[in-house]
Amino acid sequence: MGIFGKDSKKKQKNPNERNLIGDRQVTANLANTALGMLAQGEDYEDLAGTKCEFGYLFEIEDHGLEALFKIITDKTTAYFAAQKTSLMRLNFTEELFRSTTETFLELHQG
Numbered sequence: 001m002g003i004f005g006k007d008s009k010k011k012q013k014n015p016n017e018r019n020l021i022g023d024r025q026v027t028a029n030l031a032n033t034a035l036g037m038l039a040q041g042e043d044y045e046d047l048a049g050t051k052c053e054f055g056y057l058f059e060i061e062d063h064g065l066e067a068l069f070k071i072i073t074d075k076t077t078a079y080f081a082a083q084k085t086s087l088m089r090l091n092f093t094e095e096l097f098r099s100t101t102e103t104f105l106e107l108h109q110g
Contacts, residue, residue: 016061017108021054026065030057033087034071034080044073055101057082058108068101 020026031052038044055068067082070092079092092100 018059019057019109020059020065021057023057027052027054027057027069030067030069030080030082030087031071034069034078034089037080037087037089038071038073038078042075043078044075046074049074055097056104056108066104068097068104070097 034052035047035050044050051072053070053072055070057065057067057069059065064084065082068080069082070077070079077094079090079097081088081090
């Protein structure tokens with residue numbers, strides 16, 4: 001499974017936020033948890049070639065994690081959001097994923 005992301009060393013607009021998109025342990029933990037939410041036969045036949053792509057992944061002081069990512073399998077693209085300590089599967093389209101990512105990054109990065 002490949003995990004893709006943007007450079008985490010960009011200057012942050014808010015010093016109480018940390019961009020964790022380059023943190024392989026955090027991205028792997030989120031991706032593995034999301035994979036466990038997929039159903040074989042319905043969401044995938046074979047996980048070989050499965051990819052995970054993050055739109056954003058931030059740790060926000062006094063709030064916790066905020067992430068938006070997708071898992072692309074041989075049968076579907078599943079979208080997920082992490083907020084605080086919860087991980088939710090979303091009913092998203094690719095267009096909504098991209099626009100939500102763009103909006104979030106505009107608000108949280110300099």
